[in-house]
Amino acid sequence: MSAITLYIPGDTTAASLGADRVAQRLASECRDRGLEVAIVRNGSRGAFWLEPLLEIDAGGKRIAYGPVQLEDIPQLLDDGMLAGSTRPPQCLGPVEDIPFLKQQQRLTFARQGLVDPLSVASYRAHGGLAGLGHALGMTPQAIVDEITESGLRGRGGAAFPTGIKWQTVLNTDAAQKYIVCNADEGDSGTYSDRMLMEGDPMSLLEGMIIAGLAVGATRGYIYLREEYPRAGRMLQQAMNALREAGYLGERIGGSGHRFELELRIGAGAYICGEETALLESLEGRRGMVRVKPPLPAIQGLFGQPTVVNNVISLATVPVILERGGAFYRDFGMGRSRGTLPFQLAGNIARGGLVELAFGATLRELLYDFGGGSRSGRPLRAVQVGGPLGAYLPEAQWDTPLDYEAFAAMGAMLGHGGIVAFDDSVDLREQARFAMEFCAEESCGKCTPCRIGSIRGVEVIDQLAADPEGNLALLEELCETMTDGSLCAMGGMTPYPVLSAVRHFPEDFTAERESDDSRESV
Amino acid sequence: MENAAYIAERVRNIADGQRDLPGALLPILHAVQDALGFIPEAAIPIIAEVLNLSRAEVHGVVSFYHHFRRQLPGQHIVQICRAESCQAVGARALEAEARAQLGIDYHQTTADRCITLEPVYCLGNCACSPAVRVNDEIHGLMDAAKLSALLAALRSQVVEVR
Numbered sequence: 191m192s193a194i195t196l197y198i199p200g201d202t203t204a205a206s207l208g209a210d211r212v213a214q215r216l217a218s219e220c221r222d223r224g225l226e227v228a229i230v231r232n233g234s235r236g237a238f239w240l241e242p243l244l245e246i247d248a249g250g251k252r253i254a255y256g257p258v259q260l261e262d263i264p265q266l267l268d269d270g271m272l273a274g275s276t277r278p279p280q281c282l283g284p285v286e287d288i289p290f291l292k293q294q295q296r297l298t299f300a301r302q303g304l305v306d307p308l309s310v311a312s313y314r315a316h317g318g319l320a321g322l323g324h325a326l327g328m329t330p331q332a333i334v335d336e337i338t339e340s341g342l343r344g345r346g347g348a349a350f351p352t353g354i355k356w357q358t359v360l361n362t363d364a365a366q367k368y369i370v371c372n373a374d375e376g377d378s379g380t381y382s383d384r385m386l387m388e389g390d391p392m393s394l395l396e397g398m399i400i401a402g403l404a405v406g407a408t409r410g411y412i413y414l415r416e417e418y419p420r421a422g423r424m425l426q427q428a429m430n431a432l433r434e435a436g437y438l439g440e441r442i443g444g445s446g447h448r449f450e451l452e453l454r455i456g457a458g459a460y461i462c463g464e465e466t467a468l469l470e471s472l473e474g475r476r477g478m479v480r481v482k483p484p485l486p487a488i489q490g491l492f493g494q495p496t497v498v499n500n501v502i503s504l505a506t507v508p509v510i511l512e513r514g515g516a517f518y519r520d521f522g523m524g525r526s527r528g529t530l531p532f533q534l535a536g537n538i539a540r541g542g543l544v545e546l547a548f549g550a551t552l553r554e555l556l557y558d559f560g561g562g563s564r565s566g567r568p569l570r571a572v573q574v575g576g577p578l579g580a581y582l583p584e585a586q587w588d589t590p591l592d593y594e595a596f597a598a599m600g601a602m603l604g605h606g607g608i609v610a611f612d613d614s615v616d617l618r619e620q621a622r623f624a625m626e627f628c629a630e631e632s633c634g635k636c637t638p639c640r641i642g643s644i645r646g647v648e649v650i651d652q653l654a655a656d657p658e659g660n661l662a663l664l665e666e667l668c669e670t671m672t673d674g675s676l677c678a679m680g681g682m683t684p685y686p687v688l689s690a691v692r693h694f695p696e697d698f699t700a701e702r703e704s705d706d707s708r709e710s711v
Numbered sequence: 712m713e714n715a716a717y718i719a720e721r722v723r724n725i726a727d728g729q730r731d732l733p734g735a736l737l738p739i740l741h742a743v744q745d746a747l748g749f750i751p752e753a754a755i756p757i758i759a760e761v762l763n764l765s766r767a768e769v770h771g772v773v774s775f776y777h778h779f780r781r782q783l784p785g786q787h788i789v790q791i792c793r794a795e796s797c798q799a800v801g802a803r804a805l806e807a808e809a810r811a812q813l814g815i816d817y818h819q820t821t822a823d824r825c826i827t828l829e830p831v832y833c834l835g836n837c838a839c840s841p842a843v844r845v846n847d848e849i850h851g852l853m854d855a856a857k858l859s860a861l862l863a864a865l866r867s868q869v870v871e872v873r
């Protein structure tokens with residue numbers, strides 16, 4: 191009898207809800223019953239409110255069960271889960287028919303959940319390495335052209351066109367060039383990098399290898415934040431598997447090209463997500479932001495031409511090379527081409543990853559996908575784009591999710607994190623935290639950022655004494671930070687602060703009786 | 712027990728083993744902390760010497776990064792996520808709860824040396840906030856009751872061990 195294959199995510203969030211224990215218990219329970227099962231720790235599909243979500247391969251169809259608790263396991267087995275029975279109340283039917291997943295447009299995350307993250311054979315069976323296969327037969331310029339044609343813009347936050355960056359590195363002569371993957375994912379409300387590295391790490395590695403071919407770089411580094419220990423283990427194992435299969439090291443894929451890759455771990459500094467601070471950190475120094483120019487594309491790591499790209503940017507490269515730049519470009523709107531994996535977070539009933547073409551609205555994400563607040567109270571504010579992103583009131587939730595449309599209203603999409611707050615939120619507290627976070631994480635190079643943020647906290651704390659005067663002071667302070675900061679840390683902390691003041695003025699004027707419950711650390 | 716000669720030898724071995732990596736300082740500091748639990752003061756001159764850096768440079772790097780600890784932590788490190796997604800579903804109350812239950816503030820260790828409490832800014836678990844990290848394990852959908860149970864379990868383990 192051939193073993194039945196069971197899929198249980200090895201993803202951090204699934205594990206944070208008990209997936210590891212469920213996998214262990216299932217293995218032992220099946221052993222006790224003399225049932226032969228093979229358990230694959232796949233990536234999460236991204237419907238996290240259903241985790242731990244198990245899948246059974248029933249005649250080529252994946253049947254889902256979730257959320258599964260430890261104590262449900264004997265009954266699930268009694269009820270024929272291993273045969274794909276629909277009897278258990280946890281049965282969700284075929285996984286791809288779950289509306290939250292069915293309504294997505296998955297390009298970067300197409301393999302997520304389907305593939306065995308650590309198996310090269312499984313990766314290949316799901317279309318992996320096809321993009322690299324094409325790239326190996328192309329000239330460097332043709333690869334760069336394909337990326338330029340796709341319209342891909344950096345998914346790390348700044349949305350800079352990836353093709354232009356690669357072209358600059360290709361055009362710069364040097365004996366050694368580098369590909370650096372920014373896996374620092376420090377923004378609150380974002381986890382798409384983590385999911386991809388845990389669920390389909392080979393996509394990222396393949397993207398880096400292709401980037402190396404495109405610009406003539408033979409060495410790559412992944413700079414991974416320390417807060418992601420599971421992603422680190424998965425990446426390391428995936429690298430080993432690809433190396434063994436002949437895709438890392440010398441003669442990749444049997445070609446004359448080589449590419450070496452190394453994983454480096456950060457050390458808990460938000461600013462090291464900024465690309466030049468990241469390079470400083472990789473070189474063994476404090477994460478101090480560098481003055482640009484020179485651009486990293488011309489003088490980056492160890493002074494050499496360097497592509498620095500976000501995890502999602504790089505992991506999107508294989509599908510572009512596989513299906514062509516034009517295919518990718520056909521998704522999206524305006525100058526925002528392709529898809530963005532949005533991440534629903536905070537006070538949301540159905541938290542999870544939603545990959546969609548640009549152009550949908552926040553309201554669709556919050557309600558059609560997210561199901562409204564988790565608390566059941568009305569949603570009041572949404573922070574988009576991480577800690578440097580604006581707080582948006584309901585009046586702005588119909589704006590299309592598009593880089594330019596967001597910029598036009600003083601907001602940003604950033605890395606696609608969407609943090610929902612219900613009506614118990616105090617926007618003054620949120621504005622204060624934005625300043626506090628900036629003070630805590632500033633690299634210290636610019637006075638407006640380093641000192642201005644500390645002043646910002648004080649001014650917000652003193653609002654009650656003289657609301658009008660202090661609000662004016664706060665606006666002035668924000669202006670100084672915007673104008674006098676070298677990078678977006680100091681330059682954009684005013685976004686969350688001023689958006690809170692503008693859109694939720696009542697939180698800044700009314701006397702709040704909960705004053706002493708506010709913590710300051 | 713802390714043994715100066717042991718620490719010096721351990722640090723030197725680690726530093727010598729990785730000195731040739733490009734940008735070796737962070738990998739060395741990680742390895743030292745993984746081996747000893749923290750970066751002892753005595754490690755700094757040794758690392759500086761091996762990498763041909765000044766003590767001030769190594770010192771500057773150690774103090775820049777939140778992850779590197781200058782003091783021996785407790786047996787378990789408990790980190791409470793303070794960032795926005797977790798704030799949206801009760802992280803502020805959870806922080807207060809952790810402090811009150813343990814009777815310590817951030818960056819402090821309980822008297823029984825069982826738990827060191829630290830803040831953290833996002834664990835990538837924001838779909839199921841609030842999040843708490845215990846050593847390398849992350850726990851989602853936390854609330855006061857779950858946190859209490861978690862902390863109690865950690866503290867009862869210590870009693871058994873000793």
Ligand SMILES: Cc1cc2nc3c(=O)[nH]c(=O)nc-3n(C[C@H](O)[C@H](O)[C@H](O)COP(=O)(O)O)c2cc1C
Pocket residue numbers: 343344345346347348349350352372373374375376377460461462463464465466498499500501503504677678679
């Ligand atoms: C304060 C700050 C933090 C940042 N954090 C990240 C991060 O965690 N991950 C990331 O990919 N980019 C981050 N960025 C953007 C990077 O500087 C850079 O634009 C990006 O790595 C380029 O890759 P991309 O073009 O593929 O997005 C940050 C920028 C700033 C100013």
Ligand code: SF4
Pocket residue numbers: 461479631632633634635636637639640675676677678679680681
């Ligand atoms: S704005 Fe802040 S974080 Fe950015 S370079 Fe200046 S001091 Fe450093």
Ligand code: FES
Pocket residue numbers: 378379380792793794795796797798832833834835836837840841842
């Ligand atoms: S904000 Fe707490 S896990 Fe992301």
